Amino acid sequence: MxxxxxxxxxxxxxxxxxxxxxxxxxxxxxxxxxxxxxxxxxxxxxxxxxxxxxxxxxxxxxxxxxxxxxxxxxxxxxxxxxxxxxxxxxxxxxxxxxxxxxxxxxxxxxxxxxxxxxxxxxxxxxxxxxxxxxxxxxxxxxxxxxxxxxxxxxxxxxxxxxxxxxxxxxxxxxxxxxxxxxxxxxxxxxxxxxxxxxxxxxYPERAVPRTNDSISFNTKKYNTLEVSAFGGRKNIFYRGGQREELKKLYEGFNYSVYGVEAFYMRQYSSKSAYGLGVGITHDEQYNHTMYVADSTLYQQKRFSHDQLLFSVIPSYRLIIGKLNVNVGAGYYLFKKERKYDSPAFFQKIGLQYQITDRLFASFGINAYDLHIADYLEWRIGYTFSRRERR
Structure with missing residues (x-):
C-alpha cells in the first residue's frame, strides 16, 4: 500500500x-x-x-x-x-x-x-x-x-x-x-x-551561478543577547529493581519538561558564532520517583517541594541565512543524581529560524551520553540586544 x-x-x-x-x-x-x-x-x-x-x-x-x-x-x-x-x-x-x-x-x-x-x-x-x-x-x-x-x-x-x-x-x-x-x-x-x-x-535548465561584483553582501558581525522559553515531553519507563514483576516490561509514565534560557552569542565570522548560556529547567521526571508494590508500578513525589535545575551551556552556532544550527554541551550545576538518573552533563542540537530580526523559533533534541535522546525541545525566543561589532 x-x-x-x-x-x-x-x-x-x-x-x-x-x-x-x-x-x-x-x-x-x-x-x-x-x-x-x-x-x-x-x-x-x-x-x-x-x-x-x-x-x-x-x-x-x-x-x-x-x-x-x-x-x-x-x-x-x-x-x-x-x-x-x-x-x-x-x-x-x-x-x-x-x-x-x-x-x-x-x-x-x-x-x-x-x-x-x-x-x-x-x-x-x-x-x-x-x-x-x-x-x-x-x-x-x-x-x-x-x-x-x-x-x-x-x-x-x-x-x-x-x-x-x-x-x-x-x-x-x-x-x-x-x-x-x-x-x-x-x-x-x-x-x-x-x-x-x-x-x-x-535539471529543467541548469542555474548559472551569479558572479556580479555589484551585489552588496552583509559582512557585519554582531553580539546578541537572546532569551527563550522551551517545552517538551518524555515517556520514562521503570528501570529499578523488581522490574521482572511488572506485567508490561516497558510500562512507565509521561512527564513534561519546560524552562527558560538566556544566551550571549558572539559572531566571529559570517558563518559562525560562539557563546554561553544559562538556564532554569523544571523536569517532572526529576521531581518524581517510581516504585513497584504488589506487581504494580506507582510514582510519588521525590521532594517535598519541586526542585529546579540550573544549567550552564557553552554553545556554537552555524549561520545559514535566517537558519541557525545550534550545538551545545551543558551541565546541571546542582543536580542530585540517583541510580538510573540521566547524568548532569547533557548535549543539545537544534534548528533555529529567525522569523524577524528579533523573534525566532527553534526545534531540537536534548540528549545525554552523546547518543541517547532525553526529550524534544520546542521553543520561542526574542533577541533583546543585537549590537554590531566594531
Whole structure:
C-alpha cells in the first residue's frame, strides 16, 4: 500500500515537470527533481535485531529541490547549495513485521568540490516517518528499536555525481538513516540503516551561478543577547529493581519538561558564532520517583517541594541565512543524581529560524551520553540586544 502511494507521488511530480516543459517557462528554472533507490542493511544495534537472519531492506526517495545561484550572500558562502523537500518509503523485505515506514523530510545538499563534470556532494535530511511497527508485548512483537508508529527521520550521506548532459546527473551515494521518536515513547533504542544509493537528477535548465561584483553582501558581525522559553515531553519507563514483576516490561509514565534560557552569542565570522548560556529547567521526571508494590508500578513525589535545575551551556552556532544550527554541551550545576538518573552533563542540537530580526523559533533534541535522546525541545525566543561589532 505504501509503495502505491509513493509511486503516485512520483508520477505526479514527473507529470508536473513535463507540463512545465510543454508550456516553455520564459526564464531559467532553478528547480531540480531527484529520484533515488537504495539497497542496504539494518544495523544490528540491539538484542532483538541480532536475532534477525536477514536485515536487508530497500528504500525509495524523490526530492523537489531549489538550486541556489548566489542571489543571496549565504548561497555564495556555502558554494551554491540545494535545498527543498523529499518523500521516502522503506521496504524491510523479509521483516515485514517491522512495518513499512514512509514519510516526508527537508533536504540540504552542499557541494564540496567539482572537477570537470564530476561533483562531490554531502547531504543532511530531517523529517518525520510514519507506519513503523512499534514494540507490542500484547501481540508478541518484542523488537525494542521503536516504541511508536510515528518517528523522526534523520539521514546523512555523501556521494559523487556525474553530468550526463544538459539535463541529467547520475549519482552514487553512501547513506546512513536513523529512525527514533526522541523519547516521546519507550522503548526507543532507534532503528539505523546503512546503504549505497543510486540517484538520477533532472535539471529543467541548469542555474548559472551569479558572479556580479555589484551585489552588496552583509559582512557585519554582531553580539546578541537572546532569551527563550522551551517545552517538551518524555515517556520514562521503570528501570529499578523488581522490574521482572511488572506485567508490561516497558510500562512507565509521561512527564513534561519546560524552562527558560538566556544566551550571549558572539559572531566571529559570517558563518559562525560562539557563546554561553544559562538556564532554569523544571523536569517532572526529576521531581518524581517510581516504585513497584504488589506487581504494580506507582510514582510519588521525590521532594517535598519541586526542585529546579540550573544549567550552564557553552554553545556554537552555524549561520545559514535566517537558519541557525545550534550545538551545545551543558551541565546541571546542582543536580542530585540517583541510580538510573540521566547524568548532569547533557548535549543539545537544534534548528533555529529567525522569523524577524528579533523573534525566532527553534526545534531540537536534548540528549545525554552523546547518543541517547532525553526529550524534544520546542521553543520561542526574542533577541533583546543585537549590537554590531566594531
Amino acid at each position: 505504501f509503495l502505491r502511494h509513493f509511486y503516485l507521488i512520483v508520477s505526479g511530480l514527473i507529470s508536473a515537470c513535463c507540463y512545465s516543459q510543454e508550456n516553455e517557462i520564459p526564464r531559467p528554472s532553478s528547480f531540480v527533481l531527484s529520484g533515488g533507490f537504495e539497497y542496504g542493511n539494518i544495523l544490528r544495534t540491539n538484542e532483538p535485531l541480532k536475532g534477525y537472519k536477514n536485515t536487508n531492506y530497500t528504500g525509495y526517495s524523490v526530492q523537489i529541490l531549489k538550486q541556489t545561484a548566489g542571489n543571496k550572500h549565504w548561497e555564495k558562502q556555502y558554494n551554491y547549495p540545494q535545498y527543498g523537500i523529499g518523500f521516502f518509503a522503506f521496504d524491510f523485505l523479509d521483516n515485514k513485521e517491522m512495518g513499512s515506514p514512509f514519510g516526508i523530510y527537508g533536504v540540504y545538499n552542499a557541494k564540496l568540490g567539482q572537477c570537470g563534470k564530476l561533483k562531490w556532494y554531502h547531504h543532511v535530511d530531517f523529517g518525520i516517518a510514519f507506519n513503523s511497527n512499534p514494540f507490542d508485548e500484547d501481540h508478541g512483537y518484542y523488537n525494542t528499536s521503536l516504541g511508536s508508529r510515528t518517528n523522526m527521520f534523520i539521514s546523512l550521506g555523501t556521494g559523487m555525481y556525474y553530468e550526463l548532459g544538459r539535463h541529467f546527473d547520475i549519482g552514487l551515494n553512501l547513506k546512513f538513516n536513523h529512525l527514533s521518536n526522541g523519547s516521546l515513547k519507550f522503548p526507543n533504542k532507534g532503528l539505523n540503516t546503512f546503504a549505497p544509493q543510486i540517484s538520477l537528477v533532472y
